[in-house]
Amino acid sequence: MFILVRLLINAVALLAAAWxxxxxxxxxxxxxxxxxxxxxxxIVALIFGFVNVIIRPIVLLLTxxxxxxxxxxxxxxxxxxxxxxxxxxxxxxDLGFRVGGFLAAFLGALIxxxxxxxxxxxxxxxx
Numbered sequence: 001m002f003i004l005v006r007l008l009i010n011a012v013a014l015l016a017a018a019w020x021x022x023x024x025x026x027x028x029x030x031x032x033x034x035x036x037x038x039x040x041x042x043i044v045a046l047i048f049g050f051v052n053v054i055i056r057p058i059v060l061l062l063t064x065x066x067x068x069x070x071x072x073x074x075x076x077x078x079x080x081x082x083x084x085x086x087x088x089x090x091x092x093x094d095l096g097f098r099v100g101g102f103l104a105a106f107l108g109a110l111i112x113x114x115x116x117x118x119x120x121x122x123x124x125x126x127x
Contacts (some may be wrong), residue, residue: 002081002124007045008045008051008123009123010045010049010116012043012115012119013111013113013116014041014045014048015041017108017112017115020107020111021098021111023101023104023107023108024043024099024104024108025096025098026033026044027040027098034071037096040086040096040097043090043095044095044097047086047089047090047093048082048083048086049109051082051086052102055082059078060078063078063124076106076109076110076113077106079110079113080109081105083105083109083112084099084102084105087105089117
């Protein structure tokens with residue numbers, strides 16, 4: 001159940017980033033969302049979750065010295081890189097998710113972080 005909630009949170013956060021940031025595109029064609037777009041969103045959310053669980057901790061460990069020097073602000077750069085990596089994997093799978101450059105990824109990572117934080121506090125029960 002927890003994994004499904006996390007997947008839903010990732011999907012909503014990525015959707016919000018695609019709506020707000022002009023350089024992030026969730027589908028190739030414009031117009032109203034189709035059922036295929038929702039499937040794409042689910043797959044991209046799975047990819048994003050995988051990247052954040054497997055690769056992000058390794059990158060954070062490798063960038064620990066610069067993260068300490070910047071008082072943790074470099075984490076935003078790492079988050080942007082994880083969004084770019086997600087886009088790269090999605091493009092390799094021929095999915096309709098694109099991030100158009102580092103600035104779009106940085107702004108998208110900020111949106112994803114805020115939306116995920118808010119939804120985690122609303123939806124996830126803490127013991």
